[in-house]
Structure formats: structure tokens, C-alpha cells
Amino acid sequence: MNPPAQKPPVLAVVGGGQLARMMAQSAVGLGLPLRLLAEGPDVSAAQVVPDALVGDYRDLDTLRKVTEDCAVVTFDHEHVPTEHLHALAADGVACRPGPEALVHAQDKAVMRARLAGLDVPCPRNAVVSDADEVADFAASAGGFPVVLKTTRGGYDGKGVWVVGSPQECAVPFATAAAAGVRVLAEEKVDFRRELSALVARSPSGQAAAYPVVESVQRNGVCHEVTAPAPDLAEELAVEAQQIALEVAGALDVTGILAVELFETTDGRVLVNELAMRPHNTGHWSMDGAVTGQFENHLRAVLDLPLGSPEARQPWTVMVNILGSDQADVGPLFDGYPHAFARDPRLKVHLYGKDVRPGRKVGHVTAYGDDLDDVRERARHAAAWFRGDLGQESE
């Protein structure tokens, strides 16, 4: 009488950071088994996924081992070599997102060229080979300062420089040369703020667009996100969502695509960066939306119908907990009594990571009807966990 034990498909996840950890949390709820490739036995996601292999994602044999008997592989980061993804695809493992899509999140020059072909609005940009070409670019793009970026390998503000003259280009070019990558010059956009448009997209083409959020960066690191972006003109919100949907479709992205944008002071939106994985600017959705980005990422890569991305209340604010550089700050766990006692509606996410200065070790989320109240609650809690309280009053 009993049906045979029939197990759901095992999803392979490459990379053991907090994004994989939060995917795992959603997978527990959906009853989906994960197999993890982790950088070490104690990294964030390896603490919570029993079926974890420790190894190097740059090694094809390791990737083949972790994806054995898995129909689908997805990623905590965008650093798996493209040629390995092609090899896995040739083995019959569906890479989601696939290598043709992922290259646009790996290589900023490829991304810029593709977005130009799609007529997606971007800052003026050019691949440059030396300081003279930077000067030529500056002359054509409103003058110095200009932004220089390594085409590959940058993240969280690393691999990005703002240069005020050709003389300041030495470090960027040396860095790029040492890494064997090129340099992309971009106009320094006069922007009012940064926005982010997230979509989930499945292999069969269904897509779900989250509300457009405002993100505040500090030193190139996401600091605070407000959902939805306050006072955003309806036509800009729609344009940002349409850009994200168009890019996701044109590039055949599967899973979460985050499109980070500038809202310019003259009322346009320009694409800054693409990320093809759950993204820091989507963490608010875990507590603030009907379907969090991690659940929708899993549903998308497994080609299951997507969940509603709508917000559950008028305002949600997420603030990152960054590791303090103060030596006398106690363990993060010690932040709980005050944070929870002060705000019984607060949601806290800690990633199981050791505190190091500037490291993303968790985030807090508050939601409600009153933006000022929600923002104050989230900022207070994050500052408390960081050990910054009293030093920072915003």
C-alpha cells in the first residue's frame, strides 16, 4: 500500500557563504535536499548543510564530484570559471544561471557591450588600455573624475577606483595587469541615490519582479536597503523593473538577477552592476515579502512556479551588520538581549561567521507602516550588534 520512498531532486550549491546559508534555510522549509561545495568545513553554509563537500570551486573534478547525481547546480557567487560551467553543462548538469548568462556578471566589459546592444541605459563607458585612453574617455564623457574598474574579480568596492587625472591611473592598471584582466572606464554619474531591481526568472521563462528598493552603500559595501524606494517616481520604478525583466530574459538568466542602478539627479535610471544570485539588496524580502528571494531563487533554478514578490507591509528596512574594528566588542550573540527586548518585532539574521572588521556577519530587518519608525528600529539594532551605538546616531 505504501508508495515507494521517492526523494526530491538534490540541488547542488557551489560556495558556502551566507547566501548559500540562506538558500539552505529556505530549502529546509521546502523539503529540498542540498549538496554544498564549501571553501572550508566551518564556513557559513557548511554549518547548516549536512551534505557538504569541502573543496575548490576552481577545480573541475571537485565540481563534478559535488554535482554527481544532481540535475541542477546553482551558485553562492559568480566566480566559477566559465569553462568549468560549460564542462558541467556538457556532462548534463543544468547550470542555473548558465555560463552564457553568468559571464555578464563576471565581466563588466562583456556586460556593458551587451546592455548597449539591448539599448539599456548605462553610464558612458569604454574599455581602456592606458592613462592616455582614460584621458580620451574623460574628454568624451564630461571630464574627470572618471571611474575605473577591473573588468573581472571586483566585489564590495574592491577593484573600483575614482580617478581625478591620468596620473592617478597607475594603481588601477597595475592591479588589472597583475590579475590578467582589463580596465573599464565609466563616467562618474551624478546620482541622487542607488536603486536595485530584483527579478527571479525560471528556465521556462516565468519572471517575478520585486519592488524596486533604495540601497545605501558605504565604501562600496551595501549598508542599508529600504523597500520600496521612498518617493520613487512611478515611471522610474516601472522602468527599473522593465530593465531587470528585459535583461533577465535577453541574457537567459535563471534564478535571481539583481540590477543595481543609479537614479541620476536629472531623473533617469542607469544600470550600474548586475549580480546573478540572491543579492544583499534583496535580503529585506525574507521577512518583508510574501516570498523571499532565497525561496524564489530555489524555485526558479528548479523551474517551479515562482512565488509572489509583493511586499507584506508598506515599509521594510534592512541594515547590514558589519564586523566591528573595535577589539573589545563581544560576541554577536550578546547583542540579542537588548535588541530583542527593545523591539519584539525585530528580525535578526546572523550568518555564523567570525567577526572581522568590515565583514558582513548578519543583517536586521524591521517592517511596518511608518518609515521613520521602521528605519530607526533597524538602524538602532544594526548599530547595537556592530558595537557602534553612541558613535553613530543616524
Added chain:
Amino acid sequence: MNPPAQKPPVLAVVGGGQLARMMAQSAVGLGLPLRLLAEGPDVSAAQVVPDALVGDYRDLDTLRKVTEDCAVVTFDHEHVPTEHLHALAADGVACRPGPEALVHAQDKAVMRARLAGLDVPCPRNAVVSDADEVADFAASAGGFPVVLKTTRGGYDGKGVWVVGSPQECAVPFATAAAAGVRVLAEEKVDFRRELSALVARSPSGQAAAYPVVESVQRNGVCHEVTAPAPDLAEELAVEAQQIALEVAGALDVTGILAVELFETTDGRVLVNELAMRPHNTGHWSMDGAVTGQFENHLRAVLDLPLGSPEARQPWTVMVNILGSDQADVGPLFDGYPHAFARDPRLKVHLYGKDVRPGRKVGHVTAYGDDLDDVRERARHAAAWFRGDLGQESE
């Protein structure tokens, strides 16, 4: 400069069922490491907790091993022998809930006596030794039928009989005798419906009361829960919450206490059962309340301030997915495409358990402003996953 790696306390959890699995899901978010004692390597929670030991919770050495270096132990079920809990407490491990509290969830005669001492309203009841005593009890409590229960070991309708005459008492007494337990007789209450009042309570005495819910049982198994209980008189809701808070305090319960009640046809509430762990009638809170019962259970047993138990929307309906007895039903995972496509706001929780007839293998939750709509969505989805669609139209 770097603060030393300072780990949060490890919480030991005894029992590897779905309640432990859902505790683990909350623990991932809070950054809390768990150590699990599981009945087997593949049970529900063992699939998602790397630090799992397989062993027998009736063995004290095993309990000592799993709680080694853990300050606190909590439970997926109420079956750990009381003497072992006292031994762990003597070792310095805080049992939450503790043995003095837990005995009231383990032994129905002890529970009834204690509640009588607290003047908590209960069905009339008496411990009975034979059919003659059942007849005497019936004569004093409105006549047959009466309910007979083994004082220990029953759950989900097992160990409970409704007897219409002294002649029907043989099986209950034989069952109790074989198990070495007593028999409790209770008046068969003329009830309108069943309610459940959940509270979380911490060792320092903070308590949070969830909205009182309506639960529908089938064959003694929880089938559907509506939060809050529709059309419940305010004074009965308050009384139910006060009963739960009073019982939790008087019995020094730590963690979640579920008080299952009858709402009688003459407008009273009477306590039916107590459970001292996250409870099926609280699953709605995972998606429907600001703080789910599993998160609040963890916060309570670790003596952290509790999260708000308030509902996030007017109505939430949870329906269990019970294993089908049809041999041709496919794997649960195959239910996802239709269920998710039909209802993008649906929340599904699958427990990683093989389907067996009548077994709790998952639950679905819907929430919203319109009770009829919410109920229809949840019932449809659960029926679909069960493979019952078309056979059941309610």
C-alpha cells in the same frame, strides 16, 4: 585588532522529527548552532542538522553525550524519561522545559490533578481501575459515553477511546496494563469546536501569548487550524490566553506551551490537553505571525527576550498534509508545480519524510484578508499534495 572567535552557545535538541527540523530552520536564521539526538540517520531533522548523533533518547549515556558542553537541552517530543531529565539537570544541563513541568504533559492524571489545584476549568475526570469504576464515574458525570485515556504514552488519537458501556472498557484497560500505565476517565464534552492557546515562556518568566486558534481534528489528528478562531467571543479568547499563561507560570514551563481546549456548546472553555513543545496548532505562526513559534521556542529556552506573537494579517489557515493511503500517489515534490502555479502566495512546508498513510509529512499555509478565500486556498493545496483532489470538496 580582531575580536577572538566567540561562538554562541550550542543548544541540544532531543528528537529528530519535524518539530526539531523547524526549530533548526529558525536556528539557521538566528545563527544558533544545534546539536541533535536523532532516532536514525535519515529522520526529518537529521537531514538538516550537521551536528547530529543517532541514538536512543531512553538511554542516559546517550543523552549525556548529546548534551556534552551544551548549557541547555530542549525537546522535539515529551517522551524522555523523567529520571533522565533529573540526571541531566544534576549534571548542570538546563532542561527546558524541566522535568517538573514536563511530567504534566507526560502524565494526564498528574496534569488533571494539578489543573484542578489551579482551578483551571477541565472536563470532569477520575483515575479508574476497572469497568466498575468507569460505571461509577459515568454515573457522576452525565452518563455514558465517557472518554478513557491511558495516562501516559498517547498521542494523535492513540491511547484514547470513547466507551458507551462498561463492557467496552476491556481494550483500554488491557492496553494500559500492557504499557504499565493507568486509565483516566473523562466526561465526553459536548463541544462546539476545539481551540488552542499557545504561549512561549522563558526561564526568567517573560511570556508571550499567541492569538487563540480554532483547530479541526480528524481521528484525533490535527487537520486544519484557523488563526484567529473565527467568531470567538472576546471574553473566551481572553480566558483561554489567561489559562495558558497561568498554567505556563504555575508549572514553570519554558519554551512553547500549547493548551488545547474545548469550546463547549454552553459557552465555556475546558482544557483538553497540554503539550510542552512547538505544536501543530502553532504552525500557522511560521508564516502568519511576526515571530513564529519555532523562533520563539528557541528564544524562550535560551532565555532571550521573546518576539511578538501577533498575527501579520487578519486570517491565516494552516492545513496538514497527511500521507495518502493510495498506492499510486506520486512523490510530494510533484505537487509543487500545480500548487505554486495556482497560488503564488501559498506557503508550503515539507518535512523530508517518506509518505505513509496518515503520517504528517508537511503543511501548507495561506493568509490574507478574506477567510473564505484563505481557507479555500489552503484546503485545495493540502488536498492536492495528499492526492485527494476530487475526492474531497470541502
